Amino acid sequence: MKKNIYLILIILLSMMSTSGTAQTRIGGFPFFRSFLDGIMDEVERPGPNNPTAKPGVDRSNKADLVKNLGLQLTTLKSEVGAFYLPDYPFTTNDGLKIEFEYMMYTTPGSTGGITDGITMFLMDAERAGELEYGAEGAGFGYTYRWTNKTLEGNNIEGQRIKGILGGYLAIALDQNNFKTVRMEGHEQRNGVFYDDDPRKTPSTKPDKYNTYSNVTIRGAAGPDFREVVSRHPSGLLKYQLYEGDWGYPVLATRHTGGSRSSEDLWNQAGFILATDTGGYLQGGFQAGNIIPPIAQGFDIAGGGTFTDPDEPEYRKAIIKLETNPDASVGGFKITVAIQHGNESTTVIENFTFPKKLTYIENGLPGAINNDFPLIATVPPRITYEVETPDQLVIGFMAATGTETNYTNVIKNLRITPLFGANTANDDITGHRRGPVTIRPLDNDLGYIDSGSGVIGDKEYLDPSSFRFWTDEYTCLGDRKFEHTVNGEGRWVYDETTAEALFFPEKGYVGEASIMYDIKGKESPYDGEKFRSSLAIISVTLADEYP
DSSP states (O other): OOOOOEEEEEEEEOOOOOSSOOSSSSSSSOEEEOSOSSOOTTOBOOEESSTTSSTTOOOSBOOEEETTTEEEEEOSSSOEEEEEOTTOOBOTTSOEEEEEEEEEEEOTTOOOOOOOEEEEEEEEGGGGGGOEEOOSGGGTTTSOBBOOSEETTEEOGGGOBOOOTTEEEEEEEESSTTSBOEEETTEEEOOBOSSSSTTOOOSSOOGGGSOSSEEEEEOOBOOSOEEEEEEETTEEEEEEEOTTSSBOOEEEEEEOOOTTOOTTGGGTOEEEEOTTTSOEEEOOOSTTSSSOOOSSOOOSSOOSOOSSTTSTTOEEEEEEEEOOSOTTTEEEEEEEEEEETTEEEEEEEEEEEESEEEEEOTTSOSEEETTEEEOOSBOOEEEEEOOOOSSEEEEEEEEOOSSOOEEEEEEEEEEEETTSOBOOOEEEOOOOSSOEEEOTTTTOBEEEEOSSSEEEEGGGBOGGGOEEEEETTEEOOTTOOEEEETTTEEEEEETTTTEEEEEEOTTOOEEEEEEEEOOBSSTTTTSGGGOOOEEEEEEEEOSOOO
């Protein structure tokens, strides 16, 4: 005799919040899009600046929804796919948590290695209406591309591309080139040096400067006009730089290890900008450091598609932007973690985004010799203050270079309050016949301020604030605790016991699901802006229900 099996899956689908209200998912955080249903509401796709910059390269936005896969950003060489959320502004006073699952892999049928990656960026909300993304490839769509004036007898100044105007911050899943200085005739950009001596461009780069799996943070666009001089023993070159031609310095970068990494290189290859001198300091790799130790290295790219965290290809980025109590020092305190399979590793921790900084614009050649740009021995050293925009908006991009057809995909994007109520996954099997009872709040968390810090526990949740959602766009409303789906069954929530029950219709076989959210009961975390992520309660009846 076959057993009837009821498989209960409570799947976390978190969301993020700022100072806006969360009565609905329209016009304020929390925000969630699975990108699996073919719907892209409230998501805009920008175009490129200088769309014809490079002959033979189509610079149009390649972001496209692929049902049941996600929002596919790139598939071929020299592409950018980008989107942003203009209707969801926030400020540096709003602590946010940004989570998204991502897939990075060589496009099927192609040969070649890895290329570039995915970045999350913030920009001035007042300028979002004029957003045009920057250079493809190692520019990740965020930064600029400078070039020689001429190459092989041809004027190529028209191939220069500005970075995002009003760009404030970019955090990249960087497969090699976003972090390093670029010095080629057709592409020049500032970055981390190739050697301990910044005047050298060694033929063989030391391993710690030539890593293939990194998390890299770049800073804000240079906001105004600058005239600078770049010097080399053979001469000097003068530059006139306008907004979008400079800035975007590497603030911090850290190698994560992986298949191309030598033993423990992930605890050696990491750098932080010294904002007083413009040089780079090697990370500490100790507990409590901005670049903490990693017990075991991993590839930033999963190398394939996935549907479940149990798969080794699974990757999720978790970015926390915490309000800095001393705004005179800088903006957010930034923590970046990567979930790879079932493990989560903190890569950068509590990095303070600087308000004022000095950096070295080492992407400008000191001289040109037979089309070959020579790295400056005395490059421009630029100091500028980063004005914090009144409001910011968030966007995402992926980029590929000239060598490899590569696929980058984002799905299950969640933007939630940093201390909004938190939901977690549950798997329940082997139920007896009859209605299915679920206690969805048992491994969820609400938060309180204990006086010595914020702490979380399920006891800090408000069971009466539970709300059913029929999908990621439609809430039943406050205290609407029953919902019937014809042909499947009836959902009921009991606020006194904090239990959800599902009564399947007789004979129903298959999956039935519903979403919910919740919030805390202690001030200030009982406010609507601290509402939780959406969670899906999914009940699979594997055999007929008599």
